[in-house]
Structure formats: C-alpha cells, structure tokens
Amino acid sequence: xxxxxxxxxxxxxxxxxxxxxxxxxxxxxxxxxxxxxxxxxxxxxxxxxxxxxxxxxxxxxxxxxxxxxxxxxxxxxxxxxxxxxxxxxxxxxxxxxxxxxxxxxxxxxxxxxxxx
Amino acid sequence: xxxxxxxxxxxxxxxxxxxxxxxxxxxxxxxxxxxxxxxxxxxxxxxxxxxxxxxxxxxxxxxxxxxxxxxxxxxxxxxxxxxxxxxxxxxxxxxxxxxxxxxxxxxxx
Numbered sequence: 001x002x003x004x005x006x007x008x009x010x011x012x013x014x015x016x017x018x019x020x021x022x023x024x025x026x027x028x029x030x031x032x033x034x035x036x037x038x039x040x041x042x043x044x045x046x047x048x049x050x051x052x053x054x055x056x057x058x059x060x061x062x063x064x065x066x067x068x069x070x071x072x073x074x075x076x077x078x079x080x081x082x083x084x085x086x087x088x089x090x091x092x093x094x095x096x097x098x099x100x101x102x103x104x105x106x107x108x109x110x111x112x113x114x115x116x
Numbered sequence: 117x118x119x120x121x122x123x124x125x126x127x128x129x130x131x132x133x134x135x136x137x138x139x140x141x142x143x144x145x146x147x148x149x150x151x152x153x154x155x156x157x158x159x160x161x162x163x164x165x166x167x168x169x170x171x172x173x174x175x176x177x178x179x180x181x182x183x184x185x186x187x188x189x190x191x192x193x194x195x196x197x198x199x200x201x202x203x204x205x206x207x208x209x210x211x212x213x214x215x216x217x218x219x220x221x222x223x224x225x
Contacts, residue, residue, distance in 0.1 A: 006158075034213075041220075042217065042218075043203060043215050043216060043217040043218045044159070044203070044215045046212075046213075046215075049212075091156070093158050093159075097211075105149075105213060106161070107158040107159055107160070108158060109157070109158050110156075110157065110158040112156070
C-alpha cells in the first residue's frame with residue numbers, strides 16, 4: 001500500500017518559536033495533501049488542503065499566517081506552526097491522496113506538538 | 117449542511133460481535149470509509165464502500181445503504197486490541213472527506 005511518512009513524531013517547543021512538520025509520500029505522487037488537527041477525544045479537524053505548486057486552501061477559522069503550508073513537490077508538504085502558543089499543542093496529522101487511487105487517503109503517523 | 121453521526125461510545129465483550137452505525141447527510145457521495153484509530157496514533161484504513169451492500173474483510177465487515185444514508189461496521193470475534201476509536205468518513209462531491217466524531221469502542225474481558 002501507499003506510504004506516507006510524517007516527521008517528527010513528537011516535538012516540544014517553547015512559546016514564540018516556530019515548528020516545521022514534514023509530510024512525505026514515499027511511493028506515490030500526491031498532488032493533494034491534507035493537514036488535520038486533532039484534540040484529545042475529538043475527531044479530525046481539517047485545517048487546510050495543500051496543492052502542489054499552488055497556495056493552500058485553508059478552512060474557515062484557520063489562520064493562514066500562523067499555519068504556513070508549503071507543497072513544493074509532488075512528494076512533500078510542510079506545515080509550519082509560527083509563533084507557537086500553548087493552545088497550539090495538539091496532534092497534527094497529514095494525509096495524501098494517491099491520484100491513481102483517488103478513493104483512498106493515506107495518513108502519516110501524526111505529530112504530537114507540545115508548546116511550553 | 118454536511119453531517120456524519122455515529123455513537124460516541126460503545127462497550128462490548130471479548131469474543132462477541134459489535135455493530136457500529138453511521139448515518140450521513142452530505143453534498144454528493146463518492147464513497148464511505150471506516151478508519152480505526154488507537155489513542156495517540158493516526159487513523160488506519162479499514163474499509164471503503166461506494167456501492168450498496170456488504171463488504172467483508174476478515175473479522176471486519178462494512179455495509180452501505182446509499183438510499184438511507186447509512187452504514188455500519190461489524191466487528192466479529194472481538195479482541196482486546198480492537199479497543200480503539202472507529203471513524204466514519206464520507207467523501208463528498210468535491211472528493212473531500214467529511215469526518216464523523218468517532219465511536220470509542222471499549223472491549224471488556
């Protein structure tokens with residue numbers, strides 16, 4: 001099956017700093033990647049849709065200047081949490097759609113972000 | 117609006133059978149997914165239904181009725197490792213996944 005690798009798995013950072021999370025499709029090309037946020041005991045919340053070579057589409061209520069998304073190649077999308085605050089602490093998950101198998105979305109392992 | 121409903125929590129006994137229901141109202145339909153998610157981990161794919169009927173895959177089966185906007189995930193011969201959250205998601209007309217809140221399944225010995 002298709003593999004999506006997300007890095008890092010967990011990160012602790014200080015308030016005010018920035019954190020970059022990478023999402024890579026290892027064995028397929030993904031023109032579209034999705035970034036989710038998940039709070040404890042809650043379902044996935046779509047933050048933005050990342051399109052290769054173009055600007056990301058952000059969901060309502062998600063600050064695009066705070067959550068910077070770059071999708072520079074067909075196998076890599078990055079999410080940068082800028083000027084992190086403790087309330088940004090969450091589980092961030094990326095998924096990628098295999099364009100050859102449009103009906104499936106494959107998930108990365110997730111990144112546990114803790115801002116102290 | 118778009119809406120996915122599934123029970124918040126269910127409890128079942130090891131070795132038994134449990135059925136997790138999901139009802140949906142979405143703008144368009146391009147398939148329904150079930151994912152399993154253990155605490156602190158990303159979801160893993162279980163099943164995909166786009167046509168009416170039952171899809172069986174080992175101990176897990178998934179059923180879809182498009183006319184009723186209804187699906188269920190059936191888990192047989194429950195094992196302790198099946199304790200997890202089960203997420204129902206529908207792909208809408210824009211090929212976006214609409215997620216349910218998840219059903220936390222607790223398995224007791």
